[in-house]
Amino acid sequence: MRNAAATAVGIMLGLSGLAPNTALAQFSPPVVPAAIDPATLFSRQCGTCHVADAAGGPRQGPNLRGVFGRKAGTFEGFAYSPGFAASGIVWDETTLDAYLTNPQALITTSVMAYRQANAGTRQTIIGWLKEQR
Numbered sequence: 222m223r224n225a226a227a228t229a230v231g232i233m234l235g236l237s238g239l240a241p242n243t244a245l246a247q248f249s250p251p252v253v254p255a256a257i258d259p260a261t262l263f264s265r266q267c268g269t270c271h272v273a274d275a276a277g278g279p280r281q282g283p284n285l286r287g288v289f290g291r292k293a294g295t296f297e298g299f300a301y302s303p304g305f306a307a308s309g310i311v312w313d314e315t316t317l318d319a320y321l322t323n324p325q326a327l328i329t330t331s332v333m334a335y336r337q338a339n340a341g342t343r344q345t346i347i348g349w350l351k352e353q354r
């Protein structure tokens with residue numbers, strides 16, 4: 222093992238000695254993509270089924286403008302699954318986080334076909350939703 226490692230280092234050093242620019246390019250880390258802004262993240266994650274602006278009508282899911290602080294299942298004109306009416310849930314950081322993690326764990330009848338396991342992604346979207354008043 223020791224010898225192999227030493228040889229590998231020797232080869233790398235040899236390479237960079239021969240062609241420094243090439244060696245540098247080969248070993249530089251991959252470019253990290255720029256952070257996605259929250260509005261774009263919402264549109265990519267939720268936009269197929271939801272809008273969150275005054276103009277948009279419901280899609281497959283209800284309009285999410287003003288959802289923060291709203292009682293679950295009360296966007297006018299949207300036909301929610303039956304569990305919403307009886308849920309007694311008000312949407313805040315905690316309830317939204319639980320719902321996006323696993324909708325059916327919070328409201329068993331929920332037909333929302335979406336789950337987000339990444340806490341950071343959930344937090345970014347919830348933070349953005351909070352501002353859509």
Ligand code: HEC
Pocket residue numbers: 266267268269270271281282283285288292293294295296300301302305312317320321330331332333334335337346
């Ligand atoms: C595949 C379509 C789909 C996707 C993607 C989706 N949803 Fe939904 N969502 C729905 C549907 C359908 C409902 C209504 C559920 C029901 O009636 O059982 C819903 C309901 C909701 C509700 C309850 C709203 C209320 O008025 O009580 C919230 C909050 C919500 N979605 C947030 C989100 C967020 C945030 C995202 C993205 C991170 C998202 N959803 C992604 C389809 C979707």
